[in-house]
Amino acid sequence: MTVATEPGIAVVVVDDHAIMRQGLRSVLEREPDLRVVGEAGTPEQAIAAVATTRPDVVLLDLRLSPSSDDEGIGVCARLHTTYPDVAVLVLTTVIDDRLVLEAIHSGARGYVVKEVDPSELVRAIRAVSRGESAFDSRSAAAMVRSINAKPEVHEHRLTGREYEVLQLLARGFSNRTIGRQLFISETTAKFHVRNIMRKLQVGSRAEAVYLATKDGVI
Incomplete structure (x- = not known):
């Protein structure tokens, strides 16, 4: 088994669109402390990639097939159970109060939408790798609405x-x-x-x- 041991934050990118994965890799690898060590386009590939590379952070889309907006929730829960030290950061187009809460309940340390500025995404990755939580303004608002309700x-x-x-x-x-x-x-x-x-x-x-x-x- 190959496990990432080089310096920096090792990241696995999980998204069902190859062009999105390539774009994220390009953005992240501009940062000297970030390394993309694996990619996956399906739930099965995601589990296999994490098992092989043991990254610090998994950047996870919730929509991993055209027929489901929340397939990534199950992936998140499985990763959290099997690899509790791996930080899952949700990166998705779907912003819904229920999904934000379900992702956190399933072990995600953060939730950001794909429209987020690249610098904010990088900060979020660094935050969850340190054990902190990370939300963009829209997902944070969803959390606050749920609290106030x-x-x-x-x-x-x-x-x-x-x-x-x-x-x-x-x-x-x-x-x-x-x-x-x-x-x-x-x-x-x-x-x-x-x-x-x-x-x-x-x-x-x-x-x-x-x-x-x-x-x-x-």
């Missing part, structure tokens, strides 16, 4: 400050940006994020946002 507060859990941090997590902000927004240190922001994840019993920032949305915790 469930206003009841359950008896467990979050303090007022943690609620504020969770709102910013839903926008894909880093610990540093959360700190700036709330006028607290990056270390304090990181402490609050860890407490949120512990209280909600989840393993990632994106899962925390999903679970809070689903359960009406916030």
Whole structure:
């Protein structure tokens, strides 16, 4: 088995259109810290490519056939279960509140649409490779709508400050940006994020946002 061991962030691109894969490869390989180590056009090819290369990030389209807008959700869930250390970043034309939440529930660390600026896409790849979440403005808005749609507060859990941090997590902000927004240190922001994840019993920032949305915790 060949496993990527060279420096930089190893990326597998999964999209059913070869021209899109070639275009993404061209964009990403301009960055000195990014390497495209594999491509796939079907769910089966995606699983095989990740098994072979063990990348840091999988750039995943949700629409992997003309007949389905969400076939990538199953791929995401399978990758998350089999390779939990591999970060899945959804890159798709489909923007739907339900799909954004389902992708996160299935293990995606981020969700961006294909109209995103290349520099934003590169930042998102770097963010998810560090274990952070990444959303573009449209998917972040979908997350916030879902949060605001469930206003009841359950008896467990979050303090007022943690609620504020969770709102910013839903926008894909880093610990540093959360700190700036709330006028607290990056270390304090990181402490609050860890407490949120512990209280909600989840393993990632994106899962925390999903679970809070689903359960009406916030």
